[in-house]
Amino acid sequence: METTRGKLIEILSNHPDQYLSGQKLSEQLNISRPAVWKHMKELEKDGYGIEAAPRKGYKIVNYPDKVSENTLSWGLNTAWLGQEMIHKQSVTSTQLIAHQEAQLGAAHGTLIIADEQTRGRGRLNRTWHSQKGDGIWMSMILRPKFEPHKSPQITLLAATVLAEVFKKHCGIAPQIKWPNDILTEGKKLSGILTELQAEHDQINYIVLGIGINVNHSSDQFPEDLKDQATSLKVETGQEWELKSLIQNLLSTFEKRYEEFVEEGFRSVKLRWEAFGYRIGEYVTITTHQHEWNALIMGIEHDGALKVRDEDGKEHVLYSAEIKW
Numbered sequence: 129m130e131t132t133r134g135k136l137i138e139i140l141s142n143h144p145d146q147y148l149s150g151q152k153l154s155e156q157l158n159i160s161r162p163a164v165w166k167h168m169k170e171l172e173k174d175g176y177g178i179e180a181a182p183r184k185g186y187k188i189v190n191y192p193d194k195v196s197e198n199t200l201s202w203g204l205n206t207a208w209l210g211q212e213m214i215h216k217q218s219v220t221s222t223q224l225i226a227h228q229e230a231q232l233g234a235a236h237g238t239l240i241i242a243d244e245q246t247r248g249r250g251r252l253n254r255t256w257h258s259q260k261g262d263g264i265w266m267s268m269i270l271r272p273k274f275e276p277h278k279s280p281q282i283t284l285l286a287a288t289v290l291a292e293v294f295k296k297h298c299g300i301a302p303q304i305k306w307p308n309d310i311l312t313e314g315k316k317l318s319g320i321l322t323e324l325q326a327e328h329d330q331i332n333y334i335v336l337g338i339g340i341n342v343n344h345s346s347d348q349f350p351e352d353l354k355d356q357a358t359s360l361k362v363e364t365g366q367e368w369e370l371k372s373l374i375q376n377l378l379s380t381f382e383k384r385y386e387e388f389v390e391e392g393f394r395s396v397k398l399r400w401e402a403f404g405y406r407i408g409e410y411v412t413i414t415t416h417q418h419e420w421n422a423l424i425m426g427i428e429h430d431g432a433l434k435v436r437d438e439d440g441k442e443h444v445l446y447s448a449e450i451k452w
Protein backbone atom coordinates (compact mmCIF):
# COMPACT_ATOMS: atom_id res chain seq x y z
CA MET A 129 0.00 0.00 0.00
CA GLU A 130 1.96 2.96 -1.23
CA THR A 131 -0.39 5.84 -0.36
CA THR A 132 0.77 8.40 2.23
CA ARG A 133 -1.95 7.19 4.59
CA GLY A 134 -0.89 3.65 4.03
CA LYS A 135 2.70 4.53 4.88
CA LEU A 136 1.57 6.52 7.91
CA ILE A 137 -0.37 3.53 9.24
CA GLU A 138 2.56 1.27 8.53
CA ILE A 139 4.99 3.51 10.44
CA LEU A 140 2.63 3.92 13.40
CA SER A 141 1.81 0.23 13.55
CA ASN A 142 5.48 -0.67 13.53
CA HIS A 143 5.82 1.27 16.80
CA PRO A 144 2.80 0.08 18.79
CA ASP A 145 3.95 1.28 22.21
CA GLN A 146 5.70 4.45 21.20
CA TYR A 147 4.63 8.00 20.41
CA LEU A 148 6.00 9.32 17.12
CA SER A 149 6.41 13.06 16.83
CA GLY A 150 4.66 15.10 14.15
CA GLN A 151 8.09 16.34 13.08
CA LYS A 152 9.47 12.85 12.60
CA LEU A 153 6.38 11.68 10.73
CA SER A 154 6.43 14.72 8.45
CA GLU A 155 10.07 14.00 7.60
CA GLN A 156 9.49 10.32 6.95
CA LEU A 157 6.46 10.95 4.80
CA ASN A 158 7.84 14.05 3.16
CA ILE A 159 4.74 16.10 3.95
CA SER A 160 4.09 19.15 6.18
CA ARG A 161 3.12 18.85 9.86
CA PRO A 162 -0.39 20.22 9.23
CA ALA A 163 -0.73 17.52 6.56
CA VAL A 164 0.24 14.87 9.16
CA TRP A 165 -2.44 16.24 11.47
CA LYS A 166 -5.01 16.15 8.64
CA HIS A 167 -4.19 12.49 7.95
CA MET A 168 -4.66 11.71 11.66
CA LYS A 169 -8.15 13.23 11.51
CA GLU A 170 -8.93 11.09 8.47
CA LEU A 171 -7.75 7.98 10.29
CA GLU A 172 -10.03 8.82 13.20
CA LYS A 173 -12.93 9.12 10.77
CA ASP A 174 -11.97 5.66 9.54
CA GLY A 175 -12.38 4.34 13.07
CA TYR A 176 -8.75 4.32 14.23
CA GLY A 177 -8.15 5.31 17.84
CA ILE A 178 -5.34 7.88 17.73
CA GLU A 179 -3.76 9.18 20.91
CA ALA A 180 -2.07 12.55 20.53
CA ALA A 181 0.11 13.70 23.43
CA PRO A 182 1.58 17.21 23.58
CA ARG A 183 5.31 17.24 22.83
CA LYS A 184 5.36 13.46 22.39
CA GLY A 185 3.39 12.89 19.24
CA TYR A 186 0.95 10.27 18.01
CA LYS A 187 0.26 6.61 18.42
CA ILE A 188 -2.49 4.24 17.31
CA VAL A 189 -4.31 2.74 20.28
CA ASN A 190 -6.92 0.76 18.49
CA TYR A 191 -7.85 -0.41 15.04
CA PRO A 192 -11.32 -0.18 13.56
CA ASP A 193 -13.43 -3.24 12.94
CA LYS A 194 -14.65 -1.84 9.67
CA VAL A 195 -13.32 -3.02 6.36
CA SER A 196 -11.19 -0.66 4.29
CA GLU A 197 -7.95 -0.92 2.34
CA ASN A 198 -6.11 0.45 5.39
CA THR A 199 -7.62 -1.78 8.02
CA LEU A 200 -7.31 -4.90 5.88
CA SER A 201 -3.71 -4.20 4.98
CA TRP A 202 -2.68 -3.73 8.58
CA GLY A 203 -1.53 -7.11 9.85
CA LEU A 204 -2.19 -8.86 6.53
CA ASN A 205 0.23 -11.71 6.48
CA THR A 206 0.56 -12.44 2.74
CA ALA A 207 3.27 -12.03 0.13
CA TRP A 208 1.05 -11.28 -2.89
CA LEU A 209 -2.62 -11.92 -2.20
CA GLY A 210 -4.42 -8.67 -1.35
CA GLN A 211 -1.22 -6.63 -1.53
CA GLU A 212 -3.08 -4.67 -4.21
CA MET A 213 -6.58 -4.04 -3.03
CA ILE A 214 -9.68 -2.07 -4.01
CA HIS A 215 -12.39 -1.69 -1.39
CA LYS A 216 -15.74 -0.07 -2.24
CA GLN A 217 -18.80 0.47 -0.13
CA SER A 218 -21.23 -0.45 -2.85
CA VAL A 219 -20.74 -2.05 -6.26
CA THR A 220 -22.90 -3.93 -8.74
CA SER A 221 -20.62 -6.96 -8.56
CA THR A 222 -17.00 -7.35 -7.46
CA GLN A 223 -16.64 -9.80 -10.38
CA LEU A 224 -17.37 -7.02 -12.84
CA ILE A 225 -14.78 -4.68 -11.34
CA ALA A 226 -12.23 -7.47 -11.15
CA HIS A 227 -12.66 -8.20 -14.87
CA GLN A 228 -12.23 -4.51 -15.69
CA GLU A 229 -9.12 -4.25 -13.51
CA ALA A 230 -7.67 -7.48 -14.90
CA GLN A 231 -8.11 -6.20 -18.44
CA LEU A 232 -6.27 -3.04 -17.43
CA GLY A 233 -3.37 -5.21 -16.27
CA ALA A 234 -4.01 -5.61 -12.51
CA ALA A 235 -1.41 -7.81 -10.80
CA HIS A 236 -1.79 -11.45 -9.74
CA GLY A 237 -3.37 -11.40 -6.28
CA THR A 238 -5.30 -8.13 -6.65
CA LEU A 239 -8.37 -8.17 -4.42
CA ILE A 240 -11.67 -6.40 -5.04
CA ILE A 241 -13.93 -6.27 -2.00
CA ALA A 242 -17.22 -4.50 -1.28
CA ASP A 243 -19.56 -3.96 1.68
CA GLU A 244 -22.56 -4.44 -0.58
CA GLN A 245 -23.32 -5.73 -4.07
CA THR A 246 -26.44 -4.55 -5.82
CA ARG A 247 -26.21 -7.17 -8.56
CA GLY A 248 -24.11 -9.94 -7.06
CA ARG A 249 -24.12 -12.98 -9.26
CA GLY A 250 -23.85 -16.72 -9.00
CA ARG A 251 -23.16 -19.26 -11.71
CA LEU A 252 -25.27 -19.31 -14.88
CA ASN A 253 -26.37 -15.73 -14.23
CA ARG A 254 -28.12 -16.63 -11.01
CA THR A 255 -28.40 -13.91 -8.36
CA TRP A 256 -26.23 -13.74 -5.27
CA HIS A 257 -27.83 -11.88 -2.37
CA SER A 258 -25.16 -9.56 -0.90
CA GLN A 259 -26.56 -7.52 1.94
CA LYS A 260 -24.68 -4.43 3.12
CA GLY A 261 -22.04 -4.91 5.78
CA ASP A 262 -23.06 -8.39 6.88
CA GLY A 263 -21.05 -10.55 4.58
CA ILE A 264 -17.79 -10.92 2.70
CA TRP A 265 -18.16 -10.25 -1.00
CA MET A 266 -14.83 -10.37 -2.74
CA SER A 267 -13.08 -11.30 -6.00
CA MET A 268 -9.43 -12.17 -6.51
CA ILE A 269 -7.53 -11.77 -9.75
CA LEU A 270 -5.21 -14.71 -10.34
CA ARG A 271 -2.76 -15.12 -13.19
CA PRO A 272 -1.67 -18.75 -13.00
CA LYS A 273 0.80 -20.35 -15.38
CA PHE A 274 -1.03 -23.70 -15.63
CA GLU A 275 -3.30 -24.78 -18.51
CA PRO A 276 -6.93 -23.56 -18.70
CA HIS A 277 -8.38 -27.06 -18.21
CA LYS A 278 -7.10 -26.98 -14.61
CA SER A 279 -9.05 -23.84 -13.72
CA PRO A 280 -12.10 -25.69 -12.26
CA GLN A 281 -9.67 -27.08 -9.68
CA ILE A 282 -9.29 -23.54 -8.35
CA THR A 283 -12.96 -23.66 -7.34
CA LEU A 284 -12.36 -26.84 -5.36
CA LEU A 285 -9.21 -25.40 -3.87
CA ALA A 286 -11.12 -22.28 -2.76
CA ALA A 287 -13.86 -24.46 -1.26
CA THR A 288 -11.34 -26.38 0.86
CA VAL A 289 -9.78 -23.12 2.05
CA LEU A 290 -13.17 -21.76 3.08
CA ALA A 291 -14.09 -24.97 4.88
CA GLU A 292 -10.71 -25.10 6.61
CA VAL A 293 -10.92 -21.47 7.81
CA PHE A 294 -14.58 -21.74 8.92
CA LYS A 295 -13.66 -24.80 10.95
CA LYS A 296 -10.52 -23.35 12.56
CA HIS A 297 -11.61 -19.73 12.93
CA CYS A 298 -15.27 -20.25 13.86
CA GLY A 299 -15.34 -23.82 15.18
CA ILE A 300 -18.08 -25.09 12.88
CA ALA A 301 -18.22 -28.29 10.82
CA PRO A 302 -18.69 -27.17 7.20
CA GLN A 303 -19.27 -29.47 4.25
CA ILE A 304 -18.55 -28.94 0.57
CA LYS A 305 -21.26 -29.80 -1.91
CA TRP A 306 -19.61 -30.54 -5.24
CA PRO A 307 -18.42 -28.43 -6.82
CA ASN A 308 -18.79 -25.07 -5.14
CA ASP A 309 -21.18 -24.73 -2.20
CA ILE A 310 -20.12 -24.56 1.43
CA LEU A 311 -22.89 -25.84 3.66
CA THR A 312 -23.59 -26.26 7.32
CA GLU A 313 -26.47 -28.46 8.39
CA GLY A 314 -27.45 -28.67 4.71
CA LYS A 315 -27.83 -24.89 4.31
CA LYS A 316 -25.65 -22.70 2.12
CA LEU A 317 -23.16 -20.51 3.94
CA SER A 318 -20.90 -19.55 1.10
CA GLY A 319 -20.63 -19.77 -2.70
CA ILE A 320 -17.77 -19.57 -5.18
CA LEU A 321 -17.77 -18.33 -8.74
CA THR A 322 -14.70 -18.94 -10.90
CA GLU A 323 -14.51 -17.08 -14.22
CA LEU A 324 -11.77 -17.65 -16.72
CA GLN A 325 -10.29 -15.54 -19.48
CA ALA A 326 -8.06 -17.69 -21.65
CA GLU A 327 -6.61 -17.74 -25.17
CA HIS A 328 -4.75 -20.45 -27.08
CA ASP A 329 -4.26 -22.83 -24.18
CA GLN A 330 -3.05 -20.03 -21.92
CA ILE A 331 -4.83 -18.47 -19.00
CA ASN A 332 -4.94 -14.73 -19.28
CA TYR A 333 -6.51 -14.41 -15.85
CA ILE A 334 -8.99 -15.98 -13.46
CA VAL A 335 -11.47 -14.01 -11.39
CA LEU A 336 -12.30 -16.01 -8.30
CA GLY A 337 -15.40 -14.69 -6.55
CA ILE A 338 -16.25 -15.65 -3.00
CA GLY A 339 -19.44 -14.79 -1.13
CA ILE A 340 -19.82 -15.57 2.59
CA ASN A 341 -22.81 -14.88 4.81
CA VAL A 342 -21.29 -13.76 8.08
CA ASN A 343 -23.42 -11.66 10.42
CA HIS A 344 -26.90 -12.19 8.99
CA SER A 345 -29.62 -13.32 11.34
CA SER A 346 -31.95 -15.89 9.83
CA ASP A 347 -34.78 -13.38 9.30
CA GLN A 348 -32.50 -11.11 7.28
CA PHE A 349 -32.44 -13.42 4.27
CA PRO A 350 -34.99 -12.81 1.52
CA GLU A 351 -38.06 -15.06 1.66
CA ASP A 352 -36.88 -17.37 -1.14
CA LEU A 353 -33.54 -18.03 0.60
CA LYS A 354 -34.74 -18.47 4.18
CA ASP A 355 -34.96 -22.26 3.99
CA GLN A 356 -31.68 -22.76 2.14
CA ALA A 357 -29.25 -20.07 3.39
CA THR A 358 -27.37 -19.71 6.66
CA SER A 359 -24.62 -17.50 8.10
CA LEU A 360 -21.70 -17.88 10.49
CA LYS A 361 -23.71 -15.95 13.07
CA VAL A 362 -26.73 -18.25 12.72
CA GLU A 363 -24.47 -21.30 13.06
CA THR A 364 -22.37 -20.08 15.99
CA GLY A 365 -24.68 -17.66 17.81
CA GLN A 366 -22.11 -14.88 17.68
CA GLU A 367 -21.02 -12.00 15.44
CA TRP A 368 -17.69 -12.26 13.65
CA GLU A 369 -15.22 -9.49 12.93
CA LEU A 370 -14.99 -9.32 9.14
CA LYS A 371 -11.46 -7.93 9.00
CA SER A 372 -9.66 -10.77 10.78
CA LEU A 373 -11.76 -13.39 9.01
CA ILE A 374 -10.83 -11.91 5.62
CA GLN A 375 -7.14 -11.74 6.58
CA ASN A 376 -7.23 -15.35 7.70
CA LEU A 377 -8.91 -16.40 4.44
CA LEU A 378 -6.35 -14.54 2.35
CA SER A 379 -3.30 -15.93 4.11
CA THR A 380 -4.68 -19.49 4.11
CA PHE A 381 -5.65 -19.22 0.44
CA GLU A 382 -2.19 -17.96 -0.52
CA LYS A 383 -0.52 -20.86 1.30
CA ARG A 384 -2.81 -23.51 -0.19
CA TYR A 385 -2.60 -21.98 -3.67
CA GLU A 386 1.20 -22.21 -3.61
CA GLU A 387 1.04 -25.83 -2.44
CA PHE A 388 -1.36 -26.54 -5.30
CA VAL A 389 0.91 -24.89 -7.88
CA GLU A 390 3.96 -26.78 -6.60
CA GLU A 391 2.48 -30.16 -5.75
CA GLY A 392 -0.64 -30.39 -7.90
CA PHE A 393 -4.20 -31.30 -6.96
CA ARG A 394 -3.36 -34.23 -4.64
CA SER A 395 -3.36 -32.33 -1.37
CA VAL A 396 -6.51 -30.45 -2.36
CA LYS A 397 -8.27 -33.73 -3.18
CA LEU A 398 -7.57 -35.20 0.26
CA ARG A 399 -8.68 -32.07 2.05
CA TRP A 400 -11.73 -31.68 -0.15
CA GLU A 401 -12.85 -35.25 0.55
CA ALA A 402 -12.51 -34.71 4.29
CA PHE A 403 -15.21 -32.03 3.95
CA GLY A 404 -17.20 -33.65 1.11
CA TYR A 405 -21.00 -33.53 1.44
CA ARG A 406 -22.87 -36.85 1.32
CA ILE A 407 -19.82 -38.95 0.48
CA GLY A 408 -20.84 -42.61 0.82
CA GLU A 409 -24.53 -41.75 0.34
CA TYR A 410 -26.94 -42.19 -2.58
CA VAL A 411 -28.20 -39.20 -4.58
CA THR A 412 -30.33 -38.91 -7.73
CA ILE A 413 -28.51 -37.79 -10.84
CA THR A 414 -29.99 -36.64 -14.14
CA THR A 415 -27.94 -36.98 -17.32
CA HIS A 416 -29.40 -36.82 -20.83
CA GLN A 417 -32.93 -36.76 -19.38
CA HIS A 418 -32.30 -40.04 -17.63
CA GLU A 419 -32.64 -40.22 -13.82
CA TRP A 420 -30.50 -42.70 -11.92
CA ASN A 421 -29.28 -43.31 -8.39
CA ALA A 422 -25.64 -43.25 -7.53
CA LEU A 423 -23.38 -43.41 -4.53
CA ILE A 424 -21.05 -40.42 -4.12
CA MET A 425 -17.52 -41.84 -3.84
CA GLY A 426 -15.41 -38.67 -3.81
CA ILE A 427 -13.52 -36.72 -6.43
CA GLU A 428 -11.07 -37.73 -9.14
CA HIS A 429 -7.43 -36.66 -9.40
CA ASP A 430 -8.63 -33.70 -11.52
CA GLY A 431 -11.59 -32.63 -9.38
CA ALA A 432 -14.37 -34.40 -11.31
CA LEU A 433 -17.07 -36.12 -9.22
CA LYS A 434 -16.71 -39.89 -8.83
CA VAL A 435 -19.90 -41.92 -8.33
CA ARG A 436 -20.97 -45.60 -8.47
CA ASP A 437 -24.32 -46.63 -9.93
CA GLU A 438 -26.59 -49.33 -8.52
CA ASP A 439 -25.02 -51.94 -10.82
CA GLY A 440 -21.63 -51.23 -9.29
CA LYS A 441 -20.28 -49.35 -12.30
CA GLU A 442 -18.15 -46.28 -11.62
CA HIS A 443 -18.71 -42.97 -13.42
CA VAL A 444 -16.76 -39.71 -13.54
CA LEU A 445 -18.89 -36.59 -13.89
CA TYR A 446 -17.68 -33.18 -14.99
CA SER A 447 -21.13 -31.61 -14.79
CA ALA A 448 -24.43 -33.10 -13.71
CA GLU A 449 -27.79 -32.21 -12.32
CA ILE A 450 -27.88 -33.73 -8.88
CA LYS A 451 -30.75 -33.97 -6.40
CA TRP A 452 -28.87 -33.87 -3.14
Ligand code: BT5
Pocket residue numbers: 220221222223224245247248249250251252254255256257258264265266267308309316317318319320321337338339340341353356357358
Ligand atom coordinates in the same frame (compact mmCIF):
# COMPACT_ATOMS: atom_id res chain seq x y z
C1 BT5 B 1 -22.67 -19.36 -6.28
O1 BT5 B 1 -23.45 -19.53 -7.38
O2 BT5 B 1 -22.83 -19.91 -5.23
C2 BT5 B 1 -21.56 -18.33 -6.47
C3 BT5 B 1 -21.69 -17.16 -5.57
C4 BT5 B 1 -20.54 -16.21 -5.73
C5 BT5 B 1 -20.79 -14.91 -5.05
C6 BT5 B 1 -19.58 -14.03 -5.06
S1 BT5 B 1 -19.76 -12.64 -4.04
C7 BT5 B 1 -18.36 -11.91 -4.68
C8 BT5 B 1 -18.38 -12.18 -6.16
N1 BT5 B 1 -19.14 -11.17 -6.87
C9 BT5 B 1 -20.24 -11.66 -7.43
O3 BT5 B 1 -21.08 -11.01 -8.09
N2 BT5 B 1 -20.31 -12.99 -7.20
C10 BT5 B 1 -19.19 -13.46 -6.43
P1 BT5 B 1 -24.53 -20.67 -7.54
O4 BT5 B 1 -23.95 -22.00 -7.20
O5 BT5 B 1 -25.07 -20.46 -8.91
O6 BT5 B 1 -25.61 -20.34 -6.45
C11 BT5 B 1 -26.54 -19.30 -6.62
C12 BT5 B 1 -27.76 -19.67 -5.82
O7 BT5 B 1 -27.49 -19.60 -4.40
C13 BT5 B 1 -28.93 -18.72 -6.03
O8 BT5 B 1 -29.69 -19.10 -7.13
C14 BT5 B 1 -29.69 -18.84 -4.72
O9 BT5 B 1 -30.51 -20.00 -4.74
C15 BT5 B 1 -28.61 -19.09 -3.70
N3 BT5 B 1 -28.17 -17.84 -3.04
C16 BT5 B 1 -28.14 -16.57 -3.49
N4 BT5 B 1 -27.63 -15.73 -2.60
C17 BT5 B 1 -27.33 -16.48 -1.51
C18 BT5 B 1 -26.75 -16.19 -0.25
N5 BT5 B 1 -26.36 -14.96 0.11
N6 BT5 B 1 -26.59 -17.22 0.62
C19 BT5 B 1 -26.95 -18.48 0.31
N7 BT5 B 1 -27.49 -18.82 -0.87
C20 BT5 B 1 -27.67 -17.83 -1.78
